[in-house]
Amino acid sequence: xxxxxxxxxxLVQPGGSLRLSCAASGxxxxxxxxxxxxxxxxxxxxxxxxxxxxxxxxYPDSVKGRFTISRDNAKNTVYLQMNSLKPxxxxxxxxxxxxxxxxxxSGLPRSRGDYWGQGTxxxxxx
Numbered sequence: 001x002x003x004x005x006x007x008x009x010x011l012v013q014p015g016g017s018l019r020l021s022c023a024a025s026g027x028x029x030x031x032x033x034x035x036x037x038x039x040x041x042x043x044x045x046x047x048x049x050x051x052x053x054x055x056x057x058x059y060p061d062s063v064k065g066r067f068t069i070s071r072d073n074a075k076n077t078v079y080l081q082m083n084s085l086k087p088x089x090x091x092x093x094x095x096x097x098x099x100x101x102x103x104x105x106s107g108l109p110r111s112r113g114d115y116w117g118q119g120t121x122x123x124x125x126x
Contacts, residue, residue: 002026002115004095009120016124017083022095022117024076029102029109034071034078038091038122048093049080063089085124092119 008020024031035050049069050058057069066085071078078095095117101110 004117006095006117006120009122011123020080022078027101030100032098035096036080037094040091087124090124094119
């Protein structure tokens with residue numbers, strides 16, 4: 001069983017910063033892309049940042065220059081550093097990862113799938 005657990009959300013004033021973390025745990029063989037999405041009330045879930053296994057990153061224009069995604073592969077963890085936060089950044093932020101799990105006994109690769117965290121609330125307000 002693979003799990004993603006996020007942390008680091010909260011209330012911050014406009015112009016402030018927050019750092020989100022997401023740790024993957026369980027019977028993991030390999031992690032490929034890791035990403036952050038967000039969903040505001042009444043809106044669709046949208047991509048915030050993606051870290052490809054190749055090392056490249058992708059950001060939408062709405063967060064480019066303000067948000068930075070990074071990962072610690074040794075810890076199976078991805079981070080999202082958010083600076084210069086705006087009220088429109090208020091949303092529930094979700095961690096997403098493309099993970100191949102493994103058989104517990106042999107450690108051989110099993111199946112590959114898309115996993116999501118439970119979400120963490122980020123509120124930007126004065």
